[in-house]
Amino acid sequence: xxxxxxxxxxxxGNKIILNDVNLSIKNNEITSIIGPNGSGKSSLLKIxxxxxxxxxxxxxxxxxxxxxMSLLTQALTRSVMSQSQVVVYDYTVKDIVExxxxxxxxxxxxxxxxxxxxxCEIFDLLERKYNSLSGGExxxxxxxxxxxxxxxxxxxxxxxxxxxxxxxNLDIAHKIKLMNILNTVKHDGFGILxxxxxxxxxxxxxxxxxxxxEGKLKFFGKTNDIMTxxxxxxxxDTSVEVDKRNKIIKYF
Amino acid sequence: xxxKQLFQLRFxxxxxxxxxxxxxxxxxxSISFSDFINNKLKPLHSSVLYEIRFPxxxxxxxxxxxxxxxxxxxxxxxxxxLADPGLIGVSSGAALGVATTIVLTSGFFxxxxxxxxxxxxxxxxxxxxxxxxxxxxxxxxxxxTYLLLAGIAINAFAGxxxxxxxxxxxxxxxxxxxxxxxxxxxxxxxxxxIPALFCIIPSLIWVIRLSKKLDIIQLGEIEAQRLGVNIKKxxxxxxxxxxxxxxxxxxxxxxxxxxxLIVPHxxxxxxxxxxxxxxxxxxxxxxxxxxxxxxxxxxxxLPAELPVGLITSAIGSPFFLWLIFTIRNQQxx
Numbered sequence: 001x002x003x004x005x006x007x008x009x010x011x012x013g014n015k016i017i018l019n020d021v022n023l024s025i026k027n028n029e030i031t032s033i034i035g036p037n038g039s040g041k042s043s044l045l046k047i048x049x050x051x052x053x054x055x056x057x058x059x060x061x062x063x064x065x066x067x068x069m070s071l072l073t074q075a076l077t078r079s080v081m082s083q084s085q086v087v088v089y090d091y092t093v094k095d096i097v098e099x100x101x102x103x104x105x106x107x108x109x110x111x112x113x114x115x116x117x118x119x120c121e122i123f124d125l126l127e128r129k130y131n132s133l134s135g136g137e138x139x140x141x142x143x144x145x146x147x148x149x150x151x152x153x154x155x156x157x158x159x160x161x162x163x164x165x166x167x168x169n170l171d172i173a174h175k176i177k178l179m180n181i182l183n184t185v186k187h188d189g190f191g192i193l194x195x196x197x198x199x200x201x202x203x204x205x206x207x208x209x210x211x212x213x214e215g216k217l218k219f220f221g222k223t224n225d226i227m228t229x230x231x232x233x234x235x236x237d238t239s240v241e242v243d244k245r246n247k248i249i250k251y252f
Numbered sequence: 253x254x255x256k257q258l259f260q261l262r263f264x265x266x267x268x269x270x271x272x273x274x275x276x277x278x279x280x281x282s283i284s285f286s287d288f289i290n291n292k293l294k295p296l297h298s299s300v301l302y303e304i305r306f307p308x309x310x311x312x313x314x315x316x317x318x319x320x321x322x323x324x325x326x327x328x329x330x331x332x333x334l335a336d337p338g339l340i341g342v343s344s345g346a347a348l349g350v351a352t353t354i355v356l357t358s359g360f361f362x363x364x365x366x367x368x369x370x371x372x373x374x375x376x377x378x379x380x381x382x383x384x385x386x387x388x389x390x391x392x393x394x395x396x397t398y399l400l401l402a403g404i405a406i407n408a409f410a411g412x413x414x415x416x417x418x419x420x421x422x423x424x425x426x427x428x429x430x431x432x433x434x435x436x437x438x439x440x441x442x443x444x445x446i447p448a449l450f451c452i453i454p455s456l457i458w459v460i461r462l463s464k465k466l467d468i469i470q471l472g473e474i475e476a477q478r479l480g481v482n483i484k485k486x487x488x489x490x491x492x493x494x495x496x497x498x499x500x501x502x503x504x505x506x507x508x509x510x511x512x513l514i515v516p517h518x519x520x521x522x523x524x525x526x527x528x529x530x531x532x533x534x535x536x537x538x539x540x541x542x543x544x545x546x547x548x549x550x551x552x553x554l555p556a557e558l559p560v561g562l563i564t565s566a567i568g569s570p571f572f573l574w575l576i577f578t579i580r581n582q583q584x585x
Contacts, residue, residue: 051474075480087470088331089525099468102480149479 008057035212078160079149100148316542320534322494323512336513344410349376373503434559435508463527
């Protein structure tokens, strides 16, 4: 089971944003997309999420084209964590996390909410106002909300989790914590797509990596095959050194 | 709804009941409570009560509830705390309709029947909504900015019409125009009130059912869509129901400012921001506030009457300032 992205083309005006992109996001795996600013990563994520349609090409969730899925079915199949989340009114953290629950409340609601909060370690924040939190704390709360969205459906079905730079603004401890949660979530049967700037995190946690440049997916495959000096230096136009033995990437 | 919110909502309902009773019994001549309870009213008293006071107080409650709840809905939909029912142009459309009828027919139709002004107000607001719907392609543009700007443009355009008509009008017409734009419940009649109730109450139920979606849209339009909410449908439902609610209210009572903007904020400060609570409480509390404002408008300078719009601002703004500063102090502690 997987999400298949086939021949995606997308342009805004005359500018080509994505050019014939093909990739697949498999269950039980973390797939990371890496590329310079403005290379089309976020647009790709938005097209895969169904926010808008590509000019041509298909996004297929387990043999069902996204265009033939209702908004609710989409919401039950995948959840998306964006880079930042602005909320105007003074909702509590608990309110925000509960918004992820898109079904009717049933007896398992409290238990599942408890599990998500425990996983993300946001118990102390629950009664606080979302707007009084720091940027990093807000990010954690949104992570919890999008994770909670995927608890709704019964676990027998396949689900997908797309994240746009989830570790940005987090301190090193929280970065590792978030990636470890993703790692456990992945073993629950999720297919995970990450857009990420931190090369070391991507290198150490991803099963597959795609390198994107100027709207084209230049390289896609197993992490070890893709993360090479030549590939990364080419993608970023700067010299990057991959230390395969210690799994560290140096770029200065 | 939390326990505290449920308690507050019940408190507002009891308050509304008490204020309603007080308000129908007091006025330019007062009716004793025991007579009312024991059904020992004189014929004159009972006709004042049932033909004048009841429709008037019910209309005040209805208008207060309408303006408040549509303010809450639009502030929620636009994610903008400064949104109010006037923003989508319905009120000024109604005003333009009324002004047109008063000035262009030289008051001829208006003297003809009491129904003419409310009906022309309703037609005005209805035409405005059709226009807004048409130029925004069914409220379809992504992003709320265009919709807000379109509303502002329509408001300005209606303002031109009203200004032009005011310039053309003679003394008598100007007087009735001014009276209408400051708001009054003096014209309340059962014949007008009953159809208004039939338009407004279903719309109120309609928007209350959308409260969960209004919460979700606080995360942003794209996020809401990712959570399975059909944004276009939600936008259409909220704007249409607000337009109906406000259009009908304004046609019957004239323009009453401030309530739609302030009441939802009062509610949020007192009890919380979840729309299920905010919408229901705005209905009840908005009704309370408007009944009090109307009571003051007809008792303060007996036997004359003040425009109710003056009173709503006069009692609303100090209370609102007090709320802002007490809440702020609590948060600083």
